[in-house]
Amino acid sequence: MVLRVRVSLPDRPGVLGQVARAFGVLGADILQVTVLEREGGRAMDDFTLSWPGGFAAAELRERLAIVPGVRIEGVWPTREVPGVSPDYDLLGHVASDAERAYVTLVDAVPDLVSAQWAVAVDSRTGAVVHGSWQAPGVDEMPDLTPLRPAAFSEGPLHLLSLPVKDAGLHLVVARSEGPAFHQVELDKVVRLVDIVTRLAASTADRTVA
Incomplete structure (x- = not known):
């Protein structure tokens, strides 16, 4: 399954790596990252993930909650195929x-x-x-x-x-x-x-x- 995950996170070094590691622990493969905005010390990014197994938005929210200051704004299926145009x-x-x-x-x-x-x-x-x-x-x-x-x-x-x-x-x-x-x-x-x-x-x- 391919998911789009919209994440609001502190715009400082290291936070993006922490989010990526949290996805990796869950077995998700990051296919693409799109930066939507950077303002007021925060960033809004869309992650496109290859997600094994069922759709579990609650599990994603729980795991990312361990990264200070990170909020999941939305998780939803996508038919997007990164790497194509x-x-x-x-x-x-x-x-x-x-x-x-x-x-x-x-x-x-x-x-x-x-x-x-x-x-x-x-x-x-x-x-x-x-x-x-x-x-x-x-x-x-x-x-x-x-x-x-x-x-x-x-x-x-x-x-x-x-x-x-x-x-x-x-x-x-x-x-x-x-x-x-x-x-x-x-x-x-x-x-x-x-x-x-x-x-x-x-x-x-x-x-x-």
Whole structure:
């Protein structure tokens, strides 16, 4: 099983090594570490772990509690495969088939931010145009489409929402397990949407010409 673990820890020498050793004692293999922020003497890191056996978030929390000042912000399964480049794969598929650019984006984006599902919503009507394979089977979404890119929560559901103006769509990405989306994750999706939009437009222009 591959897990994403979000850890808040003191930003001082040696603490990261203590956390890594605690994971090792549990038999977890660290596949990747992403630094989300460093501020006010603390850091927020996402660890991607290869985790043997069952899913035991409580055990992780208990073991890491021995490291002074360390807090686990969330533990959740991920389909992310460190060492590959799914964002590049997404852009390659968009460049080769511009007509399906936004369908491809919706299908791919959950795995890029360790989310569960995504939908594209018609900006005018609120109708769901396309959903990824785990998306809820609904014809319309509630009002989850702020005018600007945003990360927020609706009860236990954590959401990213951003307009795709050139396509008349709104992209909604959801995480039903784990912590709220970090600003770094929102920024990543905003950049991907911008590149997808540019690729789709430029490829369509060449086709027309």
